[in-house]
Amino acid sequence: MKTSTFLAAVSVLAGTAAAESMARLRELKIDTWARQNEVGAFDVDRYQATAATSCVNGYAGEYQCSNVDLKGFLRHQDMGSSTRKGNDIWGWTAPNGREFATVGQTDGTAFVEILSDGSLVYLGRLPTQTTSSSWRDMKVIGNHVYIGSEASNHGLQVFDLTKLLTISPSSPKVFSTSTDLTAIYKGFGSSHNIVAHEETKMIYAVGTATSAGCKGGLFMVNVTNPASPVKAGCLSSGGYVHDAQCVIYKGPDTRYTNKEICFNFNEDTLDIVDVTSKSSPKTLSSKTYTGASYTHQGWLVDSSMKYLLLDDELDEVNGAGKAANKRTTTYIVDITSLTAPVFTGTYQSPAISIDHNQYVVDGLSYQSNYGSGLRVVDVSSIPSKPDGSGMKQVGYFDCYPEDDKLGGQAEFTGSCLKYTGK
Numbered sequence: 001m002k003t004s005t006f007l008a009a010v011s012v013l014a015g016t017a018a019a020e021s022m023a024r025l026r027e028l029k030i031d032t033w034a035r036q037n038e039v040g041a042f043d044v045d046r047y048q049a050t051a052a053t054s055c056v057n058g059y060a061g062e063y064q065c066s067n068v069d070l071k072g073f074l075r076h077q078d079m080g081s082s083t084r085k086g087n088d089i090w091g092w093t094a095p096n097g098r099e100f101a102t103v104g105q106t107d108g109t110a111f112v113e114i115l116s117d118g119s120l121v122y123l124g125r126l127p128t129q130t131t132s133s134s135w136r137d138m139k140v141i142g143n144h145v146y147i148g149s150e151a152s153n154h155g156l157q158v159f160d161l162t163k164l165l166t167i168s169p170s171s172p173k174v175f176s177t178s179t180d181l182t183a184i185y186k187g188f189g190s191s192h193n194i195v196a197h198e199e200t201k202m203i204y205a206v207g208t209a210t211s212a213g214c215k216g217g218l219f220m221v222n223v224t225n226p227a228s229p230v231k232a233g234c235l236s237s238g239g240y241v242h243d244a245q246c247v248i249y250k251g252p253d254t255r256y257t258n259k260e261i262c263f264n265f266n267e268d269t270l271d272i273v274d275v276t277s278k279s280s281p282k283t284l285s286s287k288t289y290t291g292a293s294y295t296h297q298g299w300l301v302d303s304s305m306k307y308l309l310l311d312d313e314l315d316e317v318n319g320a321g322k323a324a325n326k327r328t329t330t331y332i333v334d335i336t337s338l339t340a341p342v343f344t345g346t347y348q349s350p351a352i353s354i355d356h357n358q359y360v361v362d363g364l365s366y367q368s369n370y371g372s373g374l375r376v377v378d379v380s381s382i383p384s385k386p387d388g389s390g391m392k393q394v395g396y397f398d399c400y401p402e403d404d405k406l407g408g409q410a411e412f413t414g415s416c417l418k419y420t421g422k
Helices: 012-040 161-166 319-326 401-408
Strands: 063-067 085-091 099-105 106-114 120-127 136-141 144-149 158-161 183-185 193-197 200-205 219-220 229-237 244-250 258-265 270-274 282-287 295-300 307-312 327-334 342-352 358-363 364-368 374-378 392-397
Touching: 012 106, 063 401, 085 136, 099 120, 099 136, 099 144, 099 161, 136 193, 144 193, 158 161, 158 282, 193 244, 200 244, 200 258, 244 295, 258 295, 295 358, 307 358, 319 327, 319 342, 327 364, 342 374, 342 392
Parallel strands: none
Antiparallel strands: 063 392, 085 099, 099 106, 106 120, 136 144, 144 158, 158 183, 193 200, 200 219, 219 229, 244 258, 258 270, 270 282, 295 307, 307 327, 327 342, 358 364, 364 374, 374 392
């Protein structure tokens, strides 16, 4: 099959260990990017524009692949970035059905339209609110994108994406951070990640500076009125949250039916939190696992909300637990009981690589696995085989051919995030 989906990052002792892990992670990434910079990886015209290319006999041009075609390619220099470095991506479907990507860069956010044939058109960009940063994240609720960054005093940019509908590709626009924003929320300065829950119109900023008052945990912002974001609450008891998925719970644990539940990925644990009451959120459980090195991100397997996938960003680097062979390792969690989750198994990719983010759509997990690129894994067997033995790779696109001759590497190069949309 070929994928048709468009694809356009508590005890005092435990808290200290997590902080040390984050510090090491930053150091490893910065060192890797510095080495890339030294060899010209981010130089002007370092990469040539690539035309749409079908995957034939395991290759789309120079890129190894299976069941995934290259439909479009834009360099960061083609999207207005002076640093030519990216960090994140998300998407938006306009009311009229047009598809857009929001592309995070160290110096701002670029806006790209995805045409019906999968080709890409650059429309403009919104500069960073303050300074450049290697970390920028954005999520969409309704017609607005909410952008955070680890840049000092950046805050939360709120931008109306309908502004893109009248832009001509022949005249891309650089938007103003003072006159083109719907709002700039300054309740926090820096943040590592932005989590959006569209059903409740809530933004959860995570990894905010400790001075913001939430100790890096869930910083809750009500965006029912995008022009006037309001702080709704704070979860600080579980320590630093790296990422989360928040849902209105419809799963098997009937004690929490219709409650707003967040699954938090807290560096060395999976924390499950009832955030229905923003003024008094309640941690239901906190669970670690063998080989835990940096609990990074994860996603529910399906709408039954019985199983969850989890990825760890340092287990391959450390060769820890099941990842001793440095192959990308995905963990499976049975969350039948929100107060007593159970790790039931793992899946290992055929490739040596670090995992970063994954999202599940219609039984397929779309994984961004750094040097091994996009990996598409069929996870539909998990309810019957929760040990992971039925999971299998059904497609991939290796966007980093530089390490192919080495058989892959556990390095912070390649793809760190993708957006999936039907």
